[in-house]
Amino acid sequence: MSRVLVGVKRVIDYAVKVRVKPDHSGVVTDGVKHSMNPFCEIAVEEAVKLKEKKLFKEVVAVSCGPAQATETIRTALAMGCDRGIHVEVTGKDYESLGPLQVSKIFAALAKKEEASLVILGKQAIDDDCNQTGQMTAALLDWPQGTFASEVEIEGDKVKVVREIDGGLETIKINMPAVVTADLRLNTPRYATLPNIMKAKKKKIANMKPADLGVDIVSRLEVLRVDEPPTRLAGVKVETVDDLVAKLKESGTI
Amino acid sequence: MCLGISSHQFSEHVGTHWRAGLERVIPAFRSVCGEDGVSLSEAVREQHGRDESVHRCCPPDVVVWPRSVEEVSALAKICHHHCLPIIPFGTGTGLEGGVGAVEGGVCFSLRNMDRVLDVHQEDFDVTVEPGVTRKALNSYLRDTGLWFPVDPGADASLCGMAATSASGTNAVRYGTMRENVLNLEVVLADGTIIHTAGRGRRTRKTSAGYNLTNLFVGSEGTLGLITKTTLRLYGVPEAMVSAVCTFPSVQAAVDSTVQVLQAGVPIARIEFLDDVMIDACNRFNSLSYPVAPTLFLEFHGSEKSLEEQVTVTEEITRDNSGSDFNWARDAETRGRLWKARHDAWYAALALRPGCKAYSTDVCVPLSHLPQIIVETKEDLVLNRLTGPIAGHVGDGNFHCIMVMDPNDQDEVTRVQEFTERLARRALALDGTCTGEHGVGLGKRALLREEMGPMAIEVMQGLKATLDPKNLMNPGKVL
Numbered sequence: 034m035s036r037v038l039v040g041v042k043r044v045i046d047y048a049v050k051v052r053v054k055p056d057h058s059g060v061v062t063d064g065v066k067h068s069m070n071p072f073c074e075i076a077v078e079e080a081v082k083l084k085e086k087k088l089f090k091e092v093v094a095v096s097c098g099p100a101q102a103t104e105t106i107r108t109a110l111a112m113g114c115d116r117g118i119h120v121e122v123t124g125k126d127y128e129s130l131g132p133l134q135v136s137k138i139f140a141a142l143a144k145k146e147e148a149s150l151v152i153l154g155k156q157a158i159d160d161d162c163n164q165t166g167q168m169t170a171a172l173l174d175w176p177q178g179t180f181a182s183e184v185e186i187e188g189d190k191v192k193v194v195r196e197i198d199g200g201l202e203t204i205k206i207n208m209p210a211v212v213t214a215d216l217r218l219n220t221p222r223y224a225t226l227p228n229i230m231k232a233k234k235k236k237i238a239n240m241k242p243a244d245l246g247v248d249i250v251s252r253l254e255v256l257r258v259d260e261p262p263t264r265l266a267g268v269k270v271e272t273v274d275d276l277v278a279k280l281k282e283s284g285t286i
Numbered sequence: 287m288c289l290g291i292s293s294h295q296f297s298e299h300v301g302t303h304w305r306a307g308l309e310r311v312i313p314a315f316r317s318v319c320g321e322d323g324v325s326l327s328e329a330v331r332e333q334h335g336r337d338e339s340v341h342r343c344c345p346p347d348v349v350v351w352p353r354s355v356e357e358v359s360a361l362a363k364i365c366h367h368h369c370l371p372i373i374p375f376g377t378g379t380g381l382e383g384g385v386g387a388v389e390g391g392v393c394f395s396l397r398n399m400d401r402v403l404d405v406h407q408e409d410f411d412v413t414v415e416p417g418v419t420r421k422a423l424n425s426y427l428r429d430t431g432l433w434f435p436v437d438p439g440a441d442a443s444l445c446g447m448a449a450t451s452a453s454g455t456n457a458v459r460y461g462t463m464r465e466n467v468l469n470l471e472v473v474l475a476d477g478t479i480i481h482t483a484g485r486g487r488r489t490r491k492t493s494a495g496y497n498l499t500n501l502f503v504g505s506e507g508t509l510g511l512i513t514k515t516t517l518r519l520y521g522v523p524e525a526m527v528s529a530v531c532t533f534p535s536v537q538a539a540v541d542s543t544v545q546v547l548q549a550g551v552p553i554a555r556i557e558f559l560d561d562v563m564i565d566a567c568n569r570f571n572s573l574s575y576p577v578a579p580t581l582f583l584e585f586h587g588s589e590k591s592l593e594e595q596v597t598v599t600e601e602i603t604r605d606n607s608g609s610d611f612n613w614a615r616d617a618e619t620r621g622r623l624w625k626a627r628h629d630a631w632y633a634a635l636a637l638r639p640g641c642k643a644y645s646t647d648v649c650v651p652l653s654h655l656p657q658i659i660v661e662t663k664e665d666l667v668l669n670r671l672t673g674p675i676a677g678h679v680g681d682g683n684f685h686c687i688m689v690m691d692p693n694d695q696d697e698v699t700r701v702q703e704f705t706e707r708l709a710r711r712a713l714a715l716d717g718t719c720t721g722e723h724g725v726g727l728g729k730r731a732l733l734r735e736e737m738g739p740m741a742i743e744v745m746q747g748l749k750a751t752l753d754p755k756n757l758m759n760p761g762k763v764l
Contacts, residue, residue: 046426048422048425048426066426068428068429069429108429111429111431220617223428223431223433223522224428224429224430224431224522225431225521225522225523225524226431226432226521226522227521227524227588228431228524229430229431
């Protein structure tokens with residue numbers, strides 16, 4: 034019961050106005066501010082809190098991607114993770130990297146690191162897939178507590194309060210388990226300068242998916258990316274009768 | 287001082303009355319900032335003619351959205367040629383009517399210039415455009431370990447905060463905009479672009495030439511349009527502790543404040559709420575603070591230093607008959623402790639539903655604070671006014687939240703007169719009529735009293751030099 038694995042993803046910062054590339058093959062990422070996926074921040078915060086409560090001995094932050102992914106790992110280290118693992122994926126492989134491949138990587142690492150708990154953000158704000166946590170649990174044949182708004186360790190079990198459409202669902206699952214963090218789980222701490230300095234000394238191991246025996250060939254091909262249709266201007270009318278006429282005209286009523 | 291809330295007039299700015307020359311310049315504006323960058327619609331103009339103050343809406347004749355400093359300069363040149371007033375607009379969160387286009391003119395809405403440029407982590411500085419707000423910047427900086435601490439409450443434009451020399455609850459530790467602006471890029475009324483400390487310069491100190499940067503800080507758009515500001519950043523505090531303490535008298539609370547500062551405690555926030563305000567907060571939030579002068583404190587630092595800070599402060603409050611000293615370390619409990627202070631404005635408004643609130647803003651040397659607060663409270667009671675008090679007691683700055691019925695002309699007049707008496711009371715105690723909100727529309731006469739005729743003449747000379755046609759935000763400050 035000693036180790037927590039946390040996945041962190043480097044995404045375009047939530048405050049950036051995303052633009053589609055002129056060739057519609059994707060979105061513009063060059064020169065655009067990137068940061069840690071907000072749900073991953075919440076996952077890191079939860080893992081660090083659990084360690085601070087002395088329920089776990091070590092928190093390992095993992096990210097898959099090109100060299101810049103180490104920046105995201107460093108932020109996780111500054112928030113309190115003990116060490117990092119950078120799984121290097123570059124170029125076209127990175128462009129086609131998706132939840133299935135990432136969950137294979139996390140599953141392999143969870144076994145290799147003998148993790149008791151894997152905590153991920155519920156989804157990434159770039160693809161909004163909401164699949165990696167669930168797939169990771171399935172590949173490992175571990176129980177999962179997704180959309181967590183509360184996590185409590187009770188012996189060798191985890192009590193998770195899940196946010197679902199109808200309200201809140203409380204489940205108790207055996208460890209080892211996968212948990213995905215939802216918005217209200219916690220408020221992530223800001224990285225402070227002294228912690229950023231300390232983080233520079235923490236270790237980040239480097240490896241490739243092949244080292245874990247994982248094949249990252251994608252089964253998906255992105256055909257085209259488009260912006261949402263531009264919102265048309267509204268039409269003003271003078272009277273209620275005009276309004277009714279217009280609604281009838283457009284077939285709405 | 288003019289509150290002007292008894293009538294809601296648009297007078298000569300509505301409909302098809304055009305200021306001479308305006309119809310000629312609209313195509314010129316469009317050629318600078320695009321078809322979408324110019325608006326004559328009534329709704330848009332109204333939106334840009336008001337801020338968070340009680341001053342009535344004075345919509346401009348046209349609103350333009352430049353996208354770069356070059357466009358700002360080109361637009362200013364056009365306005366200068368046609369003698370059209372120029373009103374800079376950031377977020378419209380000011381409290382003194384600073385964006386009201388009292389002589390009509392062109393509102394330059396700068397919100398589309400919203401880039402954070404050049405974060406220099408090791409140098410603790412950043413440069414931002416006018417569309418960047420305080421919260422947006424701090425969010426942008428969140429993984430650098432740095433933040434910009436000046437916090438006036440609203441999520442204001444940082445360039446706007448520079449223009450009004452804004453302050454906030456943690457000025458006692460981190461200073462106001464005056465201490466934290468290193469450089470400005472400014473467009474003057476004739477389109478000239480200047481860098482007040484030289485282009486790109488961002489040293490922590492300088493002795494080079496006249497301090498143009500601080501001339502423009504606080505000029506409230508009357509000397510030029512601020513298109514970039516270079517700000518001093520600070521390290522995010524490692525940890526925070528919040529505390530609350532009750533006192534038997536205003537004097538005891540202020541004495542404690544003075545002693546805490548003298549003891550060298552680097553206190554981050556020290557806020558005062560009077561008994562009327564505490565009572566309002568109790569009612570509003572169903573809390574049960576003792577109804578008495580109360581201090582809300584916040585400490586920033588490392589775990590060890592926090593322990594020391596809190597211990598020293600608690601002792602001081604006890605020596606001044608303070609009681610019910612409660613403190614908290616975790617974010618949630620801190621939030622609950624400070625809830626009264628955070629909701630003060632709304633709690634005051636809730637005392638009399640349907641009313642409006644106006645905040646006074648005087649500031650005096652700390653040693654005079656007990657006297658002015660006591661005299662002010664007597665004035666409030668004597669004149670049957672609702673004015674709970676919240677103050678940045680570490681700076682000697684306090685606000686009476688005047689809750690009044692805008693339709694009761696008698697009350698409005700009494701509030702007006704009270705506010706003028708309060709300002710004069712502060713001036714008589716070596717103070718200022720505005721600690722952080724600015725002069726804007728309503729305090730120009732008080733500014734003259736505060737500065738004296740000679741200093742005002744110098745200010746007018748500077749204004750005449752930089753803006754001889756008086757196009758920059760006319761009717762404000764001077």
